[in-house]
Amino acid sequence: MDIQTAVFYFLSAILIFASLRVITARNPIHAALHLILAFFTCGGIWALLQAEFLAIALILVYVGAVMVLFLFVVMMLDINIDKIRQGFWNYLPLGALVGMLMVMEMGLVLGSKYFQVAAADAMVPAGVSNTKEIGALMFSEYVYPFELASIVLLVGMIAAIVLTYRGPKKSKYTNPNQQVFVKAKDRMRVLQMPVEKD
Amino acid sequence: MFDNFVVPNLLPAAPEMFLAVMALAILMIDLTVKDSRRTVTFALTQLTLIGCAAIQFATSTGEITYTFSNMFVDDLMADLLKLFLYMTVLMVLFYSRGYIIDREPMNKGEYYVLALFATLGMMVMISANHFVTIYIGLELLSLSLYAMVAMNRDSVVSSEAAMKYFVLGALASGLLLYGMSMIYGATGTLEITAIAERLYSGGVNKTVLVFGLVFLVGGLAFKLGVVPFHMWIPDVYHGAPTSVTLFISTAPKLAAFAIVMRLLVNGLITMAADWQSMLIILSVLSMAIGNLAAIAQTNLKRMLAYSAISHMGFMLLGIVTGVVGGDARYALNAYSSAMFYVIAYVLMSAGTFGMMLLMARAGFEAEEINDYKGLNKRSPWFAGIMLMLMFSMAGVPFFIGFFAKFSVLQAVVAAGYMWLAIVAVLFSLIGAFYYLRLVKVMYFDQPEDESPLTAPMDVRILISANGLAVALLGIFPQVIMSLCAYALLRSL
Numbered sequence: 014m015d016i017q018t019a020v021f022y023f024l025s026a027i028l029i030f031a032s033l034r035v036i037t038a039r040n041p042i043h044a045a046l047h048l049i050l051a052f053f054t055c056g057g058i059w060a061l062l063q064a065e066f067l068a069i070a071l072i073l074v075y076v077g078a079v080m081v082l083f084l085f086v087v088m089m090l091d092i093n094i095d096k097i098r099q100g101f102w103n104y105l106p107l108g109a110l111v112g113m114l115m116v117m118e119m120g121l122v123l124g125s126k127y128f129q130v131a132a133a134d135a136m137v138p139a140g141v142s143n144t145k146e147i148g149a150l151m152f153s154e155y156v157y158p159f160e161l162a163s164i165v166l167l168v169g170m171i172a173a174i175v176l177t178y179r180g181p182k183k184s185k186y187t188n189p190n191q192q193v194f195v196k197a198k199d200r201m202r203v204l205q206m207p208v209e210k211d
Numbered sequence: 212m213f214d215n216f217v218v219p220n221l222l223p224a225a226p227e228m229f230l231a232v233m234a235l236a237i238l239m240i241d242l243t244v245k246d247s248r249r250t251v252t253f254a255l256t257q258l259t260l261i262g263c264a265a266i267q268f269a270t271s272t273g274e275i276t277y278t279f280s281n282m283f284v285d286d287l288m289a290d291l292l293k294l295f296l297y298m299t300v301l302m303v304l305f306y307s308r309g310y311i312i313d314r315e316p317m318n319k320g321e322y323y324v325l326a327l328f329a330t331l332g333m334m335v336m337i338s339a340n341h342f343v344t345i346y347i348g349l350e351l352l353s354l355s356l357y358a359m360v361a362m363n364r365d366s367v368v369s370s371e372a373a374m375k376y377f378v379l380g381a382l383a384s385g386l387l388l389y390g391m392s393m394i395y396g397a398t399g400t401l402e403i404t405a406i407a408e409r410l411y412s413g414g415v416n417k418t419v420l421v422f423g424l425v426f427l428v429g430g431l432a433f434k435l436g437v438v439p440f441h442m443w444i445p446d447v448y449h450g451a452p453t454s455v456t457l458f459i460s461t462a463p464k465l466a467a468f469a470i471v472m473r474l475l476v477n478g479l480i481t482m483a484a485d486w487q488s489m490l491i492i493l494s495v496l497s498m499a500i501g502n503l504a505a506i507a508q509t510n511l512k513r514m515l516a517y518s519a520i521s522h523m524g525f526m527l528l529g530i531v532t533g534v535v536g537g538d539a540r541y542a543l544n545a546y547s548s549a550m551f552y553v554i555a556y557v558l559m560s561a562g563t564f565g566m567m568l569l570m571a572r573a574g575f576e577a578e579e580i581n582d583y584k585g586l587n588k589r590s591p592w593f594a595g596i597m598l599m600l601m602f603s604m605a606g607v608p609f610f611i612g613f614f615a616k617f618s619v620l621q622a623v624v625a626a627g628y629m630w631l632a633i634v635a636v637l638f639s640l641i642g643a644f645y646y647l648r649l650v651k652v653m654y655f656d657q658p659e660d661e662s663p664l665t666a667p668m669d670v671r672i673l674i675s676a677n678g679l680a681v682a683l684l685g686i687f688p689q690v691i692m693s694l695c696a697y698a699l700l701r702s703l
Contacts, residue, residue: 156219158282158347161348168354168358172354175321175362210574
């Protein structure tokens with residue numbers, strides 16, 4: 014066994030262990046931390062396949078941003094995990110069936126002749142950095158969709174702000190000086206409203 | 212590595228760039244607008260659209276031009292559709308203005324900015340020559356629309372509609388992407404013209420291709436809103452604020468037509484026999500379910516939603532009959548009839564929803580059919596306009612809707628699908644019932660509210676022009692028909 018295969022099996026073992034812990038850990042924080050471990054190991058496997066850009070992106074995006082947010086949510090919401098776990102055994106047969114079907118389908122897809130890549134095609138020649146290649150493509154051939162994608166993100170941002178922002182909230186405090194000088198007519202207003210038809 | 216970089220020809224995409232820059236500028240300028248009617252924002256938005264149209268005119272060469280490594284195509288079809296798009300959005304925003312001023316949560320500069328970004332998304336779709344650009348354009352459009360539907364955020368119905376639209380829209384995008392990935396797997400390219408070449412030269416695995424095609428047609432059918440992917444239409448039309456319904460029911464139809472043309476006709480024309488049989492099923496089902504379900508509606512927005520489903524089904528007939536058994540003699544005729552149909556539908560739909568906006572006021576939506584009782588006594592002129600729009604939608608002769616149906620039927624008969632033409636006519640006859648019911652309600656029922664309609668002068672003039680256009684273009688349908696035919700002749 015050469016060193017690459019050994020590293021692959023080592024990382025895979027950690028990945029499988031971490032993924033299992035994600036679904037078996039009782040403490041949601043432990044589950045989230047194991048998911049981070051799973052992402053790291055997955056990044057390692059990608060690096061082994063010479064896809065260093067994907068490895069870096071996975072760790073930066075998922076570990077750096079998504080999982081941190083996720084941890085915040087888990088810590089802020091008081092989720093009662095034991096309550097969620099009720100009925101685990103009831104759902105197990107159906108879940109297991111769906112899981113088996115998915116494994117079989119994946120096997121069929123990966124085993125079919127349309128999705129085979131010769132090992133020689135998968136090798137990246139020496140001296141080629143795929144981060145550089147992706148960067149060059151992104152700013153030359155794919156510059157148009159790349160710029161548009163930035164506008165899509167901007168629209169997402171505008172939409173989120175429009176739908177949630179309700180103007181600045183001023184803190185409420187009492188001013189004793191004004192309270193002393195208040196008059197009855199300051200407290201009550203008579204409004205004239207137009208009649209609205211429903 | 213960077214030695215062979217060539218700056219792409221930016222000229223064909225000038226309107227897109229102008230619109231994007233202006234939308235960003237308006238977003239910033241709106242922060243300084245103090246006026247609660249947002250006159251500056253509104254005027255700038257409309258000027259942007261007019262500017263886009265001017266740039267489109269100035270840069271149009273009439274030739275098929277590819278740029279951005281063949282991801283962007285500019286041809287006469289794109290130019291014509293984009294010009295209609297600017298006109299439609301311009302009209303839509305004019306009609307919507309009074310409505311959104313009356314409704315506080317929507318009365319924001321972002322409403323106009325989102326409308327502009329949606330327009331940008333549609334322009335990208337119309338000019339797309341690459342799966343990635345089609346998808347990004349579609350997402351830009353959809354994302355802006357989801358936000359616009361939800362913008363009246365204190366309304367439960369609107370939020371529900373936005374949620375449904377979002378979830379189902381994401382599902383449809385998934386279908387479309389899955390189909391695209393299959394076709395990529397079979398042909399090895401994402402570029403539409405290159406796919407057409409690969410398919411023409413043969414040697415492509417047919418099973419994977421047809422498998423992908425099914426998903427592709429499913430995704431497109433969702434975006435067009437045809438049966439069985441129509442579930443979202445009535446709920447979204449009903450739940451969305453009427454001004455947004457007006458927007459959804461008009462401009463995106465032009466873009467959806469464009470991507471159907473790009474994907475199916477430009478890209479997969481060698482597979483025509485396969486996708487035509489799928490489209491025939493979608494089309495017949497849409498005409499049946501759309502027209503029958505519309506009869507049962509009491510809410511005008513829902514009724515028009517089902518009517519939109521049936522109209523899109525009818526339009527598909529034009530696309531179905533382009534190539535029959537490898538014979539492309541009637542292709543130009545068929546595709547231009549479909550294009551004419553879409554343009555005519557957009558014009559009629561804009562007018563009808565525009566009338567609903569004209570009737571609505573603060574706290575009153577005018578979306579039930581009963582709200583139109585005795586409209587003739589309240590305002591004979593606007594009742595007349597609505598009458599023309601309804602007659603045109605029903606396909607009564609000498610309105611534009613009649614010639615739209617007529618030219619599609621002509622193409623269907625020429626292609627030899629006699630039974631399809633008969634089915635289409637039968638369902639159109641059934642459809643006439645619910646359009647005429649509205650006319651009956653307007654002319655023969657007693658009004659509950661005698662007060663005459665009030666609306667600002669510019670909206671009155673615009674809606675009158677819209678109604679008269681439906682009538683006049685019905686007398687001179689050749690104006691638009693020949694434009695469509697010429698544009699497609701130079702583009703296909």
